[in-house]
Amino acid sequence: MLTYAIAHMFQLFSYCYVGHELSIQSGNMATAIYNCNWENSDDTELKKAIVLMIQRSQKQQIFTAADITNLDLVSYVTVLRLSFSFYTLFNNLIDRRNAI
Structure with missing residues (x-):
C-alpha cells in the first residue's frame, strides 16, 4: 500500500511540477522576446512580428486538471x-x- 501511495504522489508531483514550470516560463516569455535586440533591426516585418508575439505571450499559460484546478x-x-x-x-x- 505504501508503494502504491508513493507512486501516486510522484505521478501527481510530476504533473504539478510541469504545470508550475509552464506558468513560470510562459510568464517570462514576453520579457525574453522584448530583450532580443529587435530595436537594432531595420526589418519592419520583424518588428511587427515581435509586437504580435509580445501581445500573444502576455497571457500566462496554465496547466489545469479538467478545468477545475x-x-x-x-x-x-x-x-x-x-x-x-x-x-x-x-x-x-x-x-x-x-x-x-
Missing part, C-alpha cells in the same frame, strides 16, 4: 495536506471503533 506546486501541497487530514481522521475513527 490549476496544476502547480501550491495545489500539490494542498492535495497532500488534505489527504493527510483524511488519513488521520479515518485512522482516529478506526482506533475509536476498535477501542469499543
Whole structure:
C-alpha cells in the first residue's frame, strides 16, 4: 500500500511540477522576446512580428486538471495536506471503533 501511495504522489508531483514550470516560463516569455535586440533591426516585418508575439505571450499559460484546478506546486501541497487530514481522521475513527 505504501508503494502504491508513493507512486501516486510522484505521478501527481510530476504533473504539478510541469504545470508550475509552464506558468513560470510562459510568464517570462514576453520579457525574453522584448530583450532580443529587435530595436537594432531595420526589418519592419520583424518588428511587427515581435509586437504580435509580445501581445500573444502576455497571457500566462496554465496547466489545469479538467478545468477545475490549476496544476502547480501550491495545489500539490494542498492535495497532500488534505489527504493527510483524511488519513488521520479515518485512522482516529478506526482506533475509536476498535477501542469499543
